[in-house]
Amino acid sequence: MSAPAETANSLLEVNSVAKSYGALHILTEINFAVPAGEAVGIVGPNGAGKSTLLSVINGTERATAGSVIFDRRDVTKLGPEVRAHAGMGRTFQIPRPFTHLTVFENALSGASYGAGLHGKAADEQALYALELSGMMDLANTPAGRLPLLARKRLELARALATRPRLLLLDEIAGGLTEAECDSLVETISGLHASGITIIWIEHVVKALLAVVDRLVCLASGTLIADGKPDLVMSSTEVRRVYLGSGI
Amino acid sequence: MPKLIAGSVRVDRYQRRALVTGVVAAAAFVALAAAPYVLDPAVTSSWIKLFYLITLATMWNLLAGYAGMVSVGQQAYIGLGAYGLFVFNDMGFDPYSSALIASVAVGVIALPLSFIAFRLRGGYFAIGTWVIAEAVRQIVIRFDNLGAGRGRSISNYTADPVFRNMFTYWLALGILALALVVTFYLLRSRMGIALQSIRDNEVAARALGINVSRTKRIVFVIAAMGAALAGSVICIQAIGVASPNQIFSVSYSAFMIFMVLIGGIGTIEGPILGAVIYFVMDLYFSQLGLWYLVVLGLLAILVTLFLPKGIWGAIHERFNISLFPVGHRIVPVADKFLPQSSAQPTVKEKRPNGRFRR
Ligand SMILES: Nc1ncnc2c1ncn2[C@@H]1O[C@H](COP(=O)(O)OP(=O)(O)OP(=O)(O)O)[C@@H](O)[C@H]1O
Numbered sequence: 001m002s003a004p005a006e007t008a009n010s011l012l013e014v015n016s017v018a019k020s021y022g023a024l025h026i027l028t029e030i031n032f033a034v035p036a037g038e039a040v041g042i043v044g045p046n047g048a049g050k051s052t053l054l055s056v057i058n059g060t061e062r063a064t065a066g067s068v069i070f071d072r073r074d075v076t077k078l079g080p081e082v083r084a085h086a087g088m089g090r091t092f093q094i095p096r097p098f099t100h101l102t103v104f105e106n107a108l109s110g111a112s113y114g115a116g117l118h119g120k121a122a123d124e125q126a127l128y129a130l131e132l133s134g135m136m137d138l139a140n141t142p143a144g145r146l147p148l149l150a151r152k153r154l155e156l157a158r159a160l161a162t163r164p165r166l167l168l169l170d171e172i173a174g175g176l177t178e179a180e181c182d183s184l185v186e187t188i189s190g191l192h193a194s195g196i197t198i199i200w201i202e203h204v205v206k207a208l209l210a211v212v213d214r215l216v217c218l219a220s221g222t223l224i225a226d227g228k229p230d231l232v233m234s235s236t237e238v239r240r241v242y243l244g245s246g247i
Numbered sequence: 248m249p250k251l252i253a254g255s256v257r258v259d260r261y262q263r264r265a266l267v268t269g270v271v272a273a274a275a276f277v278a279l280a281a282a283p284y285v286l287d288p289a290v291t292s293s294w295i296k297l298f299y300l301i302t303l304a305t306m307w308n309l310l311a312g313y314a315g316m317v318s319v320g321q322q323a324y325i326g327l328g329a330y331g332l333f334v335f336n337d338m339g340f341d342p343y344s345s346a347l348i349a350s351v352a353v354g355v356i357a358l359p360l361s362f363i364a365f366r367l368r369g370g371y372f373a374i375g376t377w378v379i380a381e382a383v384r385q386i387v388i389r390f391d392n393l394g395a396g397r398g399r400s401i402s403n404y405t406a407d408p409v410f411r412n413m414f415t416y417w418l419a420l421g422i423l424a425l426a427l428v429v430t431f432y433l434l435r436s437r438m439g440i441a442l443q444s445i446r447d448n449e450v451a452a453r454a455l456g457i458n459v460s461r462t463k464r465i466v467f468v469i470a471a472m473g474a475a476l477a478g479s480v481i482c483i484q485a486i487g488v489a490s491p492n493q494i495f496s497v498s499y500s501a502f503m504i505f506m507v508l509i510g511g512i513g514t515i516e517g518p519i520l521g522a523v524i525y526f527v528m529d530l531y532f533s534q535l536g537l538w539y540l541v542v543l544g545l546l547a548i549l550v551t552l553f554l555p556k557g558i559w560g561a562i563h564e565r566f567n568i569s570l571f572p573v574g575h576r577i578v579p580v581a582d583k584f585l586p587q588s589s590a591q592p593t594v595k596e597k598r599p600n601g602r603f604r605r
């Protein structure tokens with residue numbers, strides 16, 4: 001079911017990517033392409049390698065083999081800061097806030113460097129990101145004092161502040177109430193509608209299905225399904241890996 | 248409280264407080280600069296040590312507290328500052344200009360050394376900087392004209408001891424002011440956000456587009472130049488160096504770490520406070536000999552146990568004051584089209600689980 005990597009119009013191409021830590025193979029032969037403007041969901045059991053794949057895409061981790069092409073540029077060997085400048089914004093599953101900086105200053109970091117803005121333009125971009133992620137009320141709070149859910153929201157705010165063309169989200173819906181989750185879905189749908197390309201890892205499948213055009217399933221470091229969300233969710237391979245994991 | 252939207256708020260940089268700091272600091276600078284005319288020069292020249300200690304602590308804090316580079320090899324640049332002074336002094340420059348030229352030269356040397364040091368991380372980085380310092384010392388003592396392993400004295404210096412003391416005092420004061428101004432300016436500038444982000448989380452900083460190694464390199468060079476300036480002050484005060492082992496001694500690093508940790512790492516105020524504490528203790532207790540070191544050690548242990556953020560860190564946490572404001576604050580802009588609310592002038596922390604809102 002896995003589709004061959006398309007070359008035309010893809011914003012992102014992941015070609016034969018592998019990642020291992022010594023003898024430990026986390027990802028093997030990952031191939032997929034994301035056309036500009038598409039929203040792709042990634043599902044898969046714990047430890048499948050989803051977050052690792054995101055890291056290989058944004059450069060936090062270097063691929064052991066294969067290539068990552070972003071906007072027709074080979075970024076495989078480039079650092080995450082270069083990929084951020086090129087338009088990749090990511091959130092971390094385990095939040096990594098700048099604890100001594102305020103929420104606003106956290107966003108300002110992304111606006112100043114990821115988006116490459118200066119002075120007032122950077123301030124405005126950071127404020128816009130806070131507004132979009134609903135964090136304006138916490139703007140002056142030191143990030144170290146935020147509880148977990150707000151830290152996750154800060155991850156989103158910071159990634160948005162970099163003005164990404166490709167937004168990489170890693171489990172941002174877990175632990176939210178129904179209303180909060182609906183609100184988040186509305187926000188991400190809005191971003192999708194505005195033309196931002198999105199790759200979203202999420203265990204809360206309901207939230208994911210409300211937004212994405214396409215679903216990918218990762219298990220034991222390989223893609224086992226890729227296609228229309230309902231088809232992927234009903235495919236036998238996906239059902240098999242999810243059996244017993246409660247979905 | 249009215250909902251804040253991007254258009255109805257503005258970013259406040261604590262300009263007024265920064266201005267007050269600037270004015271007070273400028274007044275203190277003028278008073279200190281005039282002090283040798285009023286006070287006994289013997290008193291003022293004893294402050295030279297305080298000035299270079301604050302300079303060293305401030306520079307080490309910039310390096311470790313902000314850029315996350317825990318170096319135990321800054322004595323490389325202290326020593327190079329002193330020996331660089333000999334080189335330019337021998338060429339005919341007066342000792343004070345030689346100090347400044349030497350610091351630039353040390354900056355030039357630090358740049359390639361950073362490429363070696365940056366290959367190492369964490370504890371290896373610390374050890375690596377120490378090894379570099381040892382290597383630098385080994386190279387310096389190969390030169391006979393620099394006194395080889397015996398140390399040497401400055402060839403051309405101000406003969407009159409009163410003037411010499413005053414010139415040295417002003418040099419040390421000027422260097423201290425420069426170190427503080429550069430640090431404060433750097434942290435308030437755009438790069439300040441990058442430095443503080445790196446300090447808090449390097450992986451996230453890179454993912455947000457911050458060029459971590461370039462930023463660190465800039466700081467590494469600045470810190471080396473600052474250490475070199477302090478080194479040349481030490482050298483001028485003693486009209487030379489007693490031995491390369493002394494000026495390249497790792498104990499400088501130990502004292503820098505002590506001052507910064509006691510005062511409060513990652514703040515501008517902390518190292519100043521730590522340096523003052525160390526200076527006072529050194530002044531009154533150093534005749535206790537071995538016991539003095541025990542007292543220093545005990546103080547370090549007590550502070551790390553009970554005030555892990557240092558003395559200034561604890562003060563800042565308790566009273567939320569900062570003498571050198573580098574932060575940003577969002578304040579609402581009064582909007583005449585909305586009914587005036589009684590909301591507080593600043594955005595307050597709200598319940599932690601605020602909802603996602605468009
Ligand atoms: N630095 C590392 N060194 C060794 N193993 C690692 C490292 N990072 C991750 N792993 C392993 O790689 C595997 C995949 O991890 P990853 O975080 O990508 O999974 P995931 O699909 O995101 O899981 P989850 O749904 O729990 O977030 C796990 O078994 C993990 O233990």
Ligand SMILES: [Mg+2]
Nearest residue numbers: 050051052093
């Ligand atoms: Mg994960």
